[in-house]
Amino acid sequence: MYTLNELMKNDLQLYLLIFLAAFVLTGCGTENETEEESYTDIVWQDEFDTDGPVDSDRWIFDIGTGEEIFGQPGWGNNEQQYYTDNPENIRVEDGMLQITARNETVENSSYTSAKILTRGTFETTYGRFEARIQLPFGQGIWPAFWLLGDDSDGNETWPQIGEIDIMEYRGQEPTVIHGSVHGPGYSAGQAVTDRYTISNGRFDTEFHVFAIEWGPDSIKYFVDDVMYNEITPDDVNGEWVFNDNSFYIILNVAVGGTFVGSPSPQTPFPQTMLVDYVRVYKE
Amino acid sequence: MNPIELKSSQLTILAGLLLMFTALGCERSVDGLEEPDYPANPDVFINGFSGGLEYFPFEDSRQDAFSVDNEDTHDNTEASMRFDVPNEGDPSGAYAGAIFRDENGGRNLTSFNALTFYAKGTKAGTINEIGFGQDFFGNEFEVALNDLKLTTNWRKYTVPIPDASNLTSEQGMLWYAEGPEDGDGYSFWLDEVKYENLPGLAQPRPAIMNGNEETQTSFIGSATSVSGLTFTANQEDGVDVTVSAAPAYYSFNSSNTDVATVDDNGRVSVLGEGTAEITASLDGLDADGALIIESLGDFTPAPTPDEDPSNVISIFSDAYENEPVDFYNGFYEPFQTTTSNDFVVDGNNVLGYENFNFVGIEFNQDVPTIDASEMTHLRMDIFFPDEIPDNSALTINLVDFGADASFGGGDDSEVSSTLRPTTNPALVSGEWISVDFDISGLANRSTLGQIVLDSDSGAGLQGATLYVDNIYLYDSSAEAE
Numbered sequence: 001m002y003t004l005n006e007l008m009k010n011d012l013q014l015y016l017l018i019f020l021a022a023f024v025l026t027g028c029g030t031e032n033e034t035e036e037e038s039y040t041d042i043v044w045q046d047e048f049d050t051d052g053p054v055d056s057d058r059w060i061f062d063i064g065t066g067e068e069i070f071g072q073p074g075w076g077n078n079e080q081q082y083y084t085d086n087p088e089n090i091r092v093e094d095g096m097l098q099i100t101a102r103n104e105t106v107e108n109s110s111y112t113s114a115k116i117l118t119r120g121t122f123e124t125t126y127g128r129f130e131a132r133i134q135l136p137f138g139q140g141i142w143p144a145f146w147l148l149g150d151d152s153d154g155n156e157t158w159p160q161i162g163e164i165d166i167m168e169y170r171g172q173e174p175t176v177i178h179g180s181v182h183g184p185g186y187s188a189g190q191a192v193t194d195r196y197t198i199s200n201g202r203f204d205t206e207f208h209v210f211a212i213e214w215g216p217d218s219i220k221y222f223v224d225d226v227m228y229n230e231i232t233p234d235d236v237n238g239e240w241v242f243n244d245n246s247f248y249i250i251l252n253v254a255v256g257g258t259f260v261g262s263p264s265p266q267t268p269f270p271q272t273m274l275v276d277y278v279r280v281y282k283e
Numbered sequence: 284m285n286p287i288e289l290k291s292s293q294l295t296i297l298a299g300l301l302l303m304f305t306a307l308g309c310e311r312s313v314d315g316l317e318e319p320d321y322p323a324n325p326d327v328f329i330n331g332f333s334g335g336l337e338y339f340p341f342e343d344s345r346q347d348a349f350s351v352d353n354e355d356t357h358d359n360t361e362a363s364m365r366f367d368v369p370n371e372g373d374p375s376g377a378y379a380g381a382i383f384r385d386e387n388g389g390r391n392l393t394s395f396n397a398l399t400f401y402a403k404g405t406k407a408g409t410i411n412e413i414g415f416g417q418d419f420f421g422n423e424f425e426v427a428l429n430d431l432k433l434t435t436n437w438r439k440y441t442v443p444i445p446d447a448s449n450l451t452s453e454q455g456m457l458w459y460a461e462g463p464e465d466g467d468g469y470s471f472w473l474d475e476v477k478y479e480n481l482p483g484l485a486q487p488r489p490a491i492m493n494g495n496e497e498t499q500t501s502f503i504g505s506a507t508s509v510s511g512l513t514f515t516a517n518q519e520d521g522v523d524v525t526v527s528a529a530p531a532y533y534s535f536n537s538s539n540t541d542v543a544t545v546d547d548n549g550r551v552s553v554l555g556e557g558t559a560e561i562t563a564s565l566d567g568l569d570a571d572g573a574l575i576i577e578s579l580g581d582f583t584p585a586p587t588p589d590e591d592p593s594n595v596i597s598i599f600s601d602a603y604e605n606e607p608v609d610f611y612n613g614f615y616e617p618f619q620t621t622t623s624n625d626f627v628v629d630g631n632n633v634l635g636y637e638n639f640n641f642v643g644i645e646f647n648q649d650v651p652t653i654d655a656s657e658m659t660h661l662r663m664d665i666f667f668p669d670e671i672p673d674n675s676a677l678t679i680n681l682v683d684f685g686a687d688a689s690f691g692g693g694d695d696s697e698v699s700s701t702l703r704p705t706t707n708p709a710l711v712s713g714e715w716i717s718v719d720f721d722i723s724g725l726a727n728r729s730t731l732g733q734i735v736l737d738s739d740s741g742a743g744l745q746g747a748t749l750y751v752d753n754i755y756l757y758d759s760s761a762e763a764e
Contacts, residue, residue, distance in 0.1 A: 137486055137517060172521040175483060202519070205485045266523060268488065 039128035039213060039281035044118075047277045048097040054090060059116040061085045062252075065109055073109075079142070080256030080263075082109035090114035097275035099253045101141060103263070111263075115252030123150055123246040128281040129166055130211035130222075131251070136271035137204035140263030141171030142254040143273045145210055149245040159187035162241035164219060167210035170260045171271070174202040177210065179221035181231050185238025192236050194221065194229035207276055215283075216243055251275060321391040321452045327383065327398075327476035328457075330361040335387035336456060339419065344460070345369045345376030357401040357437045357474035364473040366459070368408070371466040380460035382417045389452035395478035396516075398442040398457070404433035404471035410461045414442050414526060418455035425455070425529040426514075433471055441524055443484055445514035445532040446566040483519025489533065489565035490515070491549075492572040499574065500637070500668075500748065501543070501553045502582030504629040509535060509549035509561055509574050533563040533570065543576040556580035582628045585664035585715045585752040596655055597755040598644065598734070601631050607650040612636070613643040620746070634751040640738055644754070647732030652688045655728045658756040661720040666750040667712040675710050676741025677702045677749075681722055684732035698725040701740050710744075715752075722756070731756075 046058050062083050065073035074080075081101060083089075089112050090099050101113040131145050146168070149161035163182035170176070180193035198208070211222040219242065221229040233240040253273050256262045263269075326333040331351065340346045345367070352365035368379045398415050409430050416425035428442045444450065457476060463469075493511035501507065512533060515525040535545040542559035545551045551561055553576060561574040588595075588602045597603035599611065611634050612623040621642040624635035636642055646653055661681055678701040685694025700720045704710045708718060722728060734754070738744040 137521075139521075170521075174485070174517065174521050175519055200482045202483055202485050268486075 038283045041282045042279055043124070043127065043282050044122050044280040045277060046097075047095075048092045048275060049095055051093050052091065053085075053087065054092060054097065054116055058118060058121055060119060060121065061090075062115045062117065065107070074257065075254070077254070077257040077259060079254045080109060080140075081111040081113040081254055082106040083115045083252070084112050085114065086112070088112070090116065095276065097251070098272050099143070099251065099275070100270045100272040101136065101253045101255050103269040111255040111269075113253045113255055115250065115254075117148075117248055117250045119148075119150075119248040121248075122280075123248045124280065125244070125246050126214050126216070126282070128211055128213045129249065129278075130209055130281075131166070131278045132207050132209050132276035133167070134205075134207045134274040134276075135169050135174075135177075135203040136171060136253065136273050137174050137202075138171040138263065138267035138269075138271055140256050140260050140267055141271050142168070142257055142260040143171075144168045144250070144252055144254070145275075145278075146250050147247040148250060149241065149247050158182070160184050160241060162245055162247065163187070163191075164212060164214065164242065164247065165191075165193075166212050166221070168259065169203060171204075171267070172260070174204045175199075177203060177223065179212070179229055181219060181236065181242070183236060183238055183241045186236045190237070192231055194231075196221070196223050196226075196228040198223070207274070214242065249278060249280075251278070321389050322387075323391045323394055325392075325395060325478040327400075327478070328362075328364050328473065329475055329477065332383075335385050336383050337386045339382045339384060341378075341380040341382075341460065343376065344378050344380040345373065348376070348379035349381055352472060355472055357403075357472075360474060362474075364476065365470060366461070366472070367470050368461050368463060368468045370468040371463045373468065378460060378462035380458075382419060382458040383456050384418055385454045385456055389454040390450075390456065390478075392444065392450035392453050392478055393447045395447055395480050396444050396484050397479055397481050398444070398476070399439060399479050399481070400476040401437045401439050401474045402431070402433055402471060403435055403437045405435070405469045406433075406464070407435060408433050408461070408464050408469050408471060410459060410471065412461075413457075413459040415444075415457055416450075416453065416455045416529065417458035418453075420454065422455065423529060423531045424449050424453060425458075426526050427458075428524070428526050437474070441481065441484065441518055442526060443487075443514065443516040443524060444478075445487070445489065445526070445528045448566070449532060481519070484516050486515075486517040487566070487568060488515040489513070489528075489563070489568055489570040490572045491533070491561075491563045491570045492574055494571040496573045496575060499576055499624055499626075500635070501576050501578045501626060502628050503553055503555060503578060503580055504582060505553045505578075505626045507551045507553075507574075507576075507626065509545065509551065509563065511572065512549070512563075514565065533565050535561060535563050537561055542578050551576060553578045579668065583666075583715065584628065584631050585633075585666070586717060588662070588753050588755065590662075590755070590757045591761070594658075594758045594761040595755050596653055596658060596757075598646070598653075599632075599634060599754040600752065602753065603755060606646060606653055609645040609648040609650055611644050613645055615641075615643060631752070635748070636736075636751065637748045639736075639747045639749060640745050642736050644734045645732060647684055647689060652684055653731040653756070655722070655731050655756045657758055658728070659721065659723045659759045660757055661718075661722050661734075662753060662755050662757060663718045663720070663751060664753045665716045665718065666714070666752075667710070667716075667744075668748055668750070669712060671704055671710050671712045671747075672743030673704060674741050675704060675743030675747075676738065677710060677744055678737050678740050679718065679720060680733075680735040680737065681720075681725065681728075681731065682733040682735065683725060683727050684730050685727065686730070688730045688732065690732065696725060696727055698722050703741065719759075 066075035067073040099114045145166045147164040159182045165180040168178045180191045182191045213220040219231045350365045352363045356363040412427040414427040490513045514528045530549040539559040541555045542557040543553045559576045563570040597605045620638045620640045622637045680699045682697040702710050
């Protein structure tokens with residue numbers, strides 16, 4: 001055996017030892033999740049810790065095909081699902097929110113799913129919005145974690161109200177998510193968007209944290225603490241509508257529609273999005 | 284003894300080793316006996332064969348189809364595997380095919396989830412089968428990717444491992460079989476053939492009966508097998524890849540073992556009357572699809588033929604040696620609805636036809652036509668398990684293909700006999716109908732090529748189920764002597 005003194009021939013070796021010791025100590029732990037230090041104050045959260053229906057103090061439902069709300073089905077995107085509040089489509093279980101898309105016919109729609117919103121229960125401007133999610137997969141599956149601006153009791157309409165898509169995902173691209181903003185002059189196909197491709201993994205086999213940090217004239221997009229995009233007024237081809245309006249949170253799993261295309265006969269159903277938590281931090 | 288001095292490079296190695304230990308320590312605990320340690324070497328062919336690998340071509344294949352190519356390689360590596368698929372009719376072999384076996388006792392592949400390789404062809408051929416697990420020692424964990432479509436550029440391909448925990452000492456590292464494309468041979472290459480643990484390969488979905496629920500009518504004593512065993516995984520690019528896999532990857536289950544049992548190889552034995560659902564799982568995942576056994580109970584076998592074998596030309600019977608046939612069901616598209624559910628009861632083979640409209644038995648394509656010049660009768664035992672509507676008619680057609688010994692050509696002739704509920708013998712259900720059909724009216728019967736059963740003369744049998752046994756030609760005059 002050698003003593004430590006014998007080993008410490010020079011500084012390099014000392015550093016190596018320290019490095020080694022650090023590894024041994026932390027080797028079995030999980031990765032440290034470093035929150036952006038400026039966002040430390042949780043102002044709203046749902047940890048989905050109580051089994052059963054979603055908390056009606058925090059969330060409301062959109063029900064139907066969109067025709068009930070917008071006068072025509074498809075939610076503006078030719079989506080094919082009928083949203084319900086049935087436990088088969090949405091429930092809290094094992095500490096997770098589960099939104100499940102099924103291929104079952106309801107009211108002339110071939111699929112059912114669910115969509116929940118914090119409209120009227122929680123709306124705010126600025127902050128870090130994050131959710132820890134394991135996504136479903138398969139051609140034609142379109143889950144999303146996103147924000148919409150308040151419409152001032154119907155006095156304003158989309159896209160003037162503003163839309164911030166923290167995470168959108170095509171089930172047929174299991175390693176890619178999209179983050180976007182929509183506003184006047186830059187909506188739908190002209191939205192300002194970027195995609196993030198995960199290396200050495202997938203979004204449907206493990207949980208990932210999707211977040212934005214939204215402040216005056218800036219929206220930064222994160223996946224697992226990697227900032228992959230920042231959108232500022234310079235990036236948008238129109239009015240920046242994200243500095244004064246208050247926004248609410250939406251979680252949903254759409255089926256079909258212009259963004260993903262229709263499911264194929266090979267798309268496995270049911271498909272479930274698991275949400276561990278949704279949190280909103282302020283500086 | 285001199286004091287030992289470690290250089291920093293050595294210390295780094297030490298640190299690395301210690302790290303490895305720490306990492307392993309988190310995942311595994313040592314409990315009791317360990318299996319012998321086979322190497323987890325992932326390499327099959329990178330710049331040449333990995334150690335211990337041997338080439339065994341299939342017996343009837345072109346023996347020299349495989350060679351090591353130092354010119355055309357992926358990414359300008361030193362060597363690739365080249366395969367020369369023969370032309371149709373090549374005397375050196377009808378196809379290319381081989382296994383590549385580890386001769387050092389096998390590899391431990393449990394830490395991998397796929398066999399991967401780069402491949403390209405001289406043309407966009409389709410490799411019939413390529414995979415692993417064929418070792419010529421029972422091929423217990425055989426896996427095949429069917430119809431791999433090549434391009435003329437190097438492309439990476441993935442063959443997922445259904446459940447790698449089985450592969451603790453696998454010897455069958457790579458196998459393939461490929462025939463000519465539209466009669467023409469061609470060449471293809473493989474390179475960087477290795478096992479990998481791909482993080483992007485996920486969403487495993489096993490299936491039996493190709494993911495369908497299939498119902499088979501059976502009897503006590505009959506045997507059948509679970510088939511269509513597949514395993515589908517989703518690749519990083521979102522595209523599914525499906526392989527066919529050996530039964531040893533699956534665990535089979537019967538919902539009612541009083542009706543049917545299933546063994547580790549997916550073989551089903553019917554023991555009682557009733558319904559049993561055969562399902563499977565793989566590594567804890569329920570397989571899609573099921574085989575539903577509907578057992579009607581005891582089977583009444585057809586009467587055992589008593590003609591002297593020397594006066595018989597048999598086409599389907601356990602009592603005689605049968606002439607070779609092309610098939611007992613031609614599945615003629617697009618008008619035929621008849622499906623086959625042949626079965627064995629207590630060692631007795633029976634042809635089962637379901638969803639009947641018409642069906643053909645042929646012996647003229649890859650086998651000789653039958654010379655029945657000396658025969659006077661066609662015998663056939665037929666059983667209808669279900670009720671027979673009044674408007675039913677079953678016509679038996681025996682066709683001679685004439686001098687050209689093939690269908691058409693203006694020299695075909697045929698003789699027919701139609702059974703109805705009113706004829707003798709009559710169409711009845713629930714008992715064997717023995718048809719002795721005089722064929723002496725068929726002048727030329729030296730080049731018989733086909734027997735067709737049809738329902739054209741009476742629609743009542745359309746969709747029916749019938750069992751057929753003991754189809755043979757015999758000479759009644761010899762019997763009388």
